[in-house]
Amino acid sequence: MTRAFEGRTVLVTGGAQGIGRGIVEAFAREGAAVAVADLQAEVAREWLERTDGDSMRTHRAYDVDLAEREQIDALISRVEADFGRLDVVVHNAAYFPLTPFGEITPDVLGRTLAVNLGALFWLAQAATPAFVRQGGGRLLVTSSVTGPRVAYPGLAHYAASKAGVNGFIRAAALELAPYRITVNGVEPGMIRTPAMENLGDAALSERIAGAVPLGRLGEPEDIAAAMVYLASPAAAYVTGQTIVVDGGATLPEASVAVLG
Template identity: 70%
Template structure:
């Protein structure tokens, strides 16, 4: 990352990352912090988030951790207020947290569907709304959402609830981008393909993952850092004329030759 951007590319900027304690989220936190940003991890798993933040602080990076259950709008408001009041601005807000317990279609009940929609789809609404005054103070900024290829583009057994939420996320990105453009706030998303994370390990055994990696045109599973790089790009001045878009980062897996593998 440092070979692509100046070491202080995000110096003075305040970045909030939900679901930042591990996997893709932690890679995003690390990437922005290493480029000079003041980063807050928001995660329902506070001890894990605090440990991650401490590890990065030990490297001299500016990272803090706060607890937040993103299914609760009141906690989202408290989270954003805490970050905004501490720094008096917000430049980049990244909703990366997701909820997706693998569940057969017929077994998805109202409670599971409600929590999935709350964390994955409703939370970015509330984050954007509560962050807006602080982003105005910064003169604008970037709102980014980790979407998925599952839902907007492909299906996966046991993830109907997740797919519905992520399809909704892409609609939110476009609509919010249109309305917030006048505020100099760009809204974009990243659609990860198969990324090597602890969460992905729960969706299939090692042999299945190896088969998927072998079929990806670029010949490997994605790494969390691949998604972090896309987020940094979309938040950077290099993407100043990009809004309302979702960037697929999947190693080419959705190209026609391999589409049947993922559906």
């Protein structure tokens, strides 16, 4: 722990639980003041107070529906006003109901694209002036191996949104580079979160872990560590990239390695 983010403000969407909570905790340990935006903001508030009774003096939770652009614009304004600055935005919030392709409705597709992809556009647009006022900034996003690298039944809508996220990362990196704003992402593989637990029982988790070359499921902390790196001075020359954090699961040779 280096306290490298002392005096900096980090906004994390979808930070109430799972990967998002891990990201919030990692930046907080490094000294950042963290703003948590989530539909379950009350969960985040209770967790922050339970973790450290004084934490609400530094960190704040905001009720936000990331599918609504007006709420995103208001969020950025509130965070900058409350904290006095904005240095890092991590778009981690996601919507991905397991739905067979033939049963995807306009509502399911619309909300998936709005939260996973559309919100990234609006966050970037709203945060850019705040970043410019600080002389630069870091825009980060939790992408996924699903879509850019692999596919799973029942997640066609999610895969399409995350493939779009990776395209955005590359294009936005070029456009925002003159303002000293870097744009990068992390592609998690199978991470142990409440959302994953909803997909099956402990036996299924064990089978999935057995198929990962490193022999375990990922933890939120694994993703958080990559995010902290991408926001740190060590990654000042990195932009338009994604880091795959999946224990080697998407390597073409992974099945052979596991069997061996």
